[in-house]
Amino acid sequence: MSKVKVLFLPDQVTVEVEQGTSLLKAAAVAGISIKSTCGGAGTCGKCLVQVKEGEVRVDSTRNLSPAQQKQGMVLGCQAFAISDVTVEVPADSRLRRHQVLIGELEQPDLGDFPFEPLLRTVTLDLTPPTLDDITVDSQRLLAALAVQGYQPVHLPLRLLQRLPEDLRTAMWKVDVIMSLTDCGWQVIAVEPNNPGKERFGLAVDIGTTTVVVSLHNLANGQTVARAGTYNLQAQYGDDVISRMIHATENKDGLTELQQAVVKTINDLIRQIEKETQINREDIYGLVAAGNTTMSQLFLGISPKYIRLEPYIPTISSVAAVDAAEIGVKIHPRGMVYLIPSVASYVGGDITAGVLATRLTDAEEITLFIDIGTNGEMVLGNRDWLVTCACSAGPAFEGGGITFGMRAMEGAIERVKIDSSTGEIEYKTVQDAKPIGICGSGLIELLGQLRRAGLIDRTGKFTDQVQTDRLRERDGEKEYVLAWAKDSGSGKDIVITESDIKNLIRSKGAVYAGVRSLLRAVDLPLEAIDRIFIAGGFGHYLSIPEAVEIGLLPDVERDKYAYVGNTSLKGAQLALLSVSAWHRARQIGEMMTYIELSAGNTFMDEYVSALFLPHTDLTQFPSVK
Ligand code: FES
Incomplete structure (x- = not known):
């Protein structure tokens, strides 16, 4: 097939691709990350680009107004290069990078776990061989390691x-860097003894949306750097299902996704290198935690059968x-560890x-809930653990919501609505001009809209409050959160009735998951002693508002704790303590997975939860 050139503006990057390649794919080849919520299905309208010159075949103009089409705007996933083309990628269509809220440079709290890293340095002062001592090099090394308690030890080819040069160059006084494997210890490197040399390990949270890493000194566990960015896989779809489809239904899909996440991690390592002057070759290993699909894609293993029954x-x-x-x-000989997964939709995270x-x-008895695209939850204590996952959809991460976004600069994260005037006050991340609304803001907004009487229990707008902010556009009612003159994008920021329906579906799925898990072990809600909430809500999550909308159970508020990014915290523990690593593996084996699609319990609970807060108000006695 003949080749064509695609020039991307304003980047001034040209790539050569096969004729008929989508502009979205050509952009990925050029290293330009374009939003692709639907994974190229042509339904989300996020991959908008402008064709300036050249011929393209356009398969669908869905979501495009006549005016946009006149300007040469196309959906990148639905436009295919026929000749050499020049394409402009607007700022709004780009995945923003390096803007993930990564929090403070916290030190890991090992608690009772002893500091005993998975990767460690052992210093050996070996006796050089002589004509009277002709022990072979490898045996000399292994014997010295055995004396220090390291046995068995594997020396890879x-x-x-x-080895012969390494030992002799070091004059037999060496630092041996080793990593723990299933078969004992494995030597990664033999270096000349250097007491001043610092060595590092990386903890990685591979989220579907974001990737966050923290770098730790292997001598004392100290966190020396932290960085986060968007998972570059997002250019192939926002959620896990779109990624699975891309990996399994495109010829190079699996490779593209594997390389995208590896590039994301490598870019973060490069960023840390620049900020700290630490050399990447001094990082001897990493421990990663991610959901099951992310873990498999990271290793280049197809997620095909995760998606197909019996999952x-x-x-x-x-x-x-x-x-x-x-x-x-x-x-170059560093090692990668993955925190074990439990089932297709309950992963290492x-x-x-x-x-x-x-x-x-x-x-x-503790309930742990991670609210993301999948609402994953675990119930149990030291004797038993049950777990399940429900498809909550990406609404709380901003997906499928007109002005939804992640918790980053300019995201509305808190709101308050005056019920007499319908006016709104909001707070944004970093107090920037608003450009959208993130998960915590959406939860508050839904609660506030209902309390102010602007929406009813089904999520429909009412006429109870007279305000300019409530209006109809293109046949759909919407509420204006921020006027164009006050927003960072020059557009009115709104929430539509469809957005509210999506949020209700998401919150209904999470709550139904909790109820199904309790029913599976035949326990009442009152049996739960503590509820830990994890997830990417940024700085703030209002538990009372989450209860008010029926996302979380109506129990005493002091039972709740927001625990932040526990995926990264768990990876840090495993990196810095062999005991924690072993515990992670025990936990993986201890959890009993409940498949919610088997039986009717989940669906019954879900349908009952599609109201604010619920059809059965006795389950939410504190909500007025
Ligand atoms: Fe192109 Fe969604 S419409 S990626």
Whole structure:
């Protein structure tokens, strides 16, 4: 097939692709990340680009107004290059990078776990061989390690190939860097002894939306850097299902997704290198936690059977793998560990969450909920754990909401509505001009709209409050949160009735998941002693408002705690303590997975939860 050139503006990047390639795909080849919520299905309208010159074949103009079409605007996923073309990518269509809220440079709290990193340095002062002592090099090394308590130890071939020179160059006084594997210890490197040299390990939270890393000194566990950005896989779809479809239904889909997440991590490592002057080759390994699909994609394993009934993943727990084998750029012989998954939709991020919150240390019955695209939850204590996942949709991460966005600069994160005037006060992340609304803002907004009487219990706008902010556009009612003159984008920021329906569906799914889990173990709501909420809500989540809309159960508010990014915290613990690593594996094996699609319980609960707060008000006695 013949090739065509695509020039992207204002980047001035040209790529050569096969004729008939979509502009969205060409942009990915050019390293330009375009929003693609629907994964290229042509339904979300986010991948808007402008064709300045050249011929394209347009398969669908859905979501495009006649005026936009006249200006040459096309959906990148529905426009295919026929000749050489020049394409302008507007700022609004780009995935914003380096704007993830990553929080403070917190030090990991190991608690009772002893500091004993998965990757460690052992210094050996070996006796050089003589004609009277002709022990071979490898045995000399292994014997010295055994004296220090390291046994069995594996010396991989790639290390043996350089061992004679490494030992002699170091004059037999060496730092041996080792990593724990399923078969004991494995030597990663033999370096000349250097007491001043610092070595590092990385903890990684591979989220569907964002990737956050923290770098730790392996000598003392101190966090020395932290960075976060969007998962570059987002250019192939916002949610896990679109990624699975891309991986399994496109020829190069799996490779593209694997390389996208690895590039995301490598870019973060490069960013840390610049900020700290630490060399990537001094990072000897990483521990990653992610949902099951993210974990498999990271390793280049197809998620095909996760998606198909009976929903079977390929891996739960994997032995350490070579970082170089999957393209992660740290020490050339560095190792990668993954926190084990439990089932197709309960991954290592949840195992890490249970580990980080010490849920299995306590007698109290605890409910752990991670609210993301999937509402994943775990119920139990030190004796038992049950878990399930419900498809909440991406609404609380801003997906499927007209002005929805992640918690980043300019996102409305808190709102208050005056019920007599219908006027709104809001607070944005970093007090910037508003450009959209994030999960915590949406939860408050829904509660406030209902309390002010602007919407009824089904989520429909009412005429109870007279305000200019309530209006109809293109046959749909909407409420204006911020007028164009006050917004950072020059557009009115609104919430529509369809947005509210999406939010109600999402909150209904999470609540139905909680009820289904309780029913599976035949426990009443009152049996729960503590509720831990994890998820990417940024700085703030209002538990009272979340109860008010029926997202979370109506129990005493002091039972609730917001625990933040426990996926990263769990990965940090596993990196810095072999005991925590073993505990993570035990937790993975201990959890009993409840498949919600089997039986009618979940669907019955879900339908009942599609009201504000619920059809059965006795379940929400404190909500007026
Ligand atoms: Fe193109 Fe969604 S419409 S990615």
